Amino acid sequence: MSQKVIITPEAFEYMEKVTGTDGVEVRVNLPKEIIEQINEICDSFDNDPGELINVLHEAQNRFGYLPAEVQDMVAHNLHIPVAQVYGVVTFYSYFSMIPKGEHPISICVGTACYVRGAERVLEEFIKELGIKVGETTPDGRFSINCLRCVGACGLAPVVLVGDKVYGRVSPDGVKQIIAEYSS
Numbered sequence: 001m002s003q004k005v006i007i008t009p010e011a012f013e014y015m016e017k018v019t020g021t022d023g024v025e026v027r028v029n030l031p032k033e034i035i036e037q038i039n040e041i042c043d044s045f046d047n048d049p050g051e052l053i054n055v056l057h058e059a060q061n062r063f064g065y066l067p068a069e070v071q072d073m074v075a076h077n078l079h080i081p082v083a084q085v086y087g088v089v090t091f092y093s094y095f096s097m098i099p100k101g102e103h104p105i106s107i108c109v110g111t112a113c114y115v116r117g118a119e120r121v122l123e124e125f126i127k128e129l130g131i132k133v134g135e136t137t138p139d140g141r142f143s144i145n146c147l148r149c150v151g152a153c154g155l156a157p158v159v160l161v162g163d164k165v166y167g168r169v170s171p172d173g174v175k176q177i178i179a180e181y182s183s
């Protein structure tokens with residue numbers, strides 16, 4: 001499997017001409033290395049439009065998020081409208097169109113967590129970090145995202161920071177969680 005490549009803002013200074021499987025040439029504002037990885041991901045799913053979600057999953061795993069340029073390439077390779085790709089990316093909260101922070105914070109707002117106060121926990125993260133859901137702090141350290149049930153309802157309300165799970169989180173505990181990643 002190819003190495004993970006982080007798409008930096010500088011990446012968009014490159015412009016490549018690529019030829020799709022249909023022989024149509026398009027101009028893509030991405031460096032060659034990333035175009036090759038997108039092609040590899042799409043190829044691994046036989047460029048099958050029915051595998052769109054799996055393709056996007058893999059692309060987000062590699063790049064950390066799904067900027068418009070990546071969505072364009074996926075649409076091109078799978079021979080589907082860009083609007084269809086965009087529709088899937090915006091429908092599922094798992095997908096993100098902006099780079100996540102170094103420490104992505106995910107607050108579960110599934111039913112069990114919600115009734116146990118997830119909304120107040122979320123509000124506290126928003127207040128402490130000064131960003132909204134779907135945003136990243138200007139220093140790139142934290143981002144906030146909401147998830148549906150993560151399968152740990154017994155620990156509700158649940159917060160994830162990266163892969164680390166925090167259970168029974170109270171609004172008062174939010175500062176402490178952020179502090180763990182602030183030094």
Ligand code: FES
Pocket residue numbers: 108109110111112113114148149150151152153154156158
């Ligand atoms: S609802 Fe949050 S873990 Fe199930």
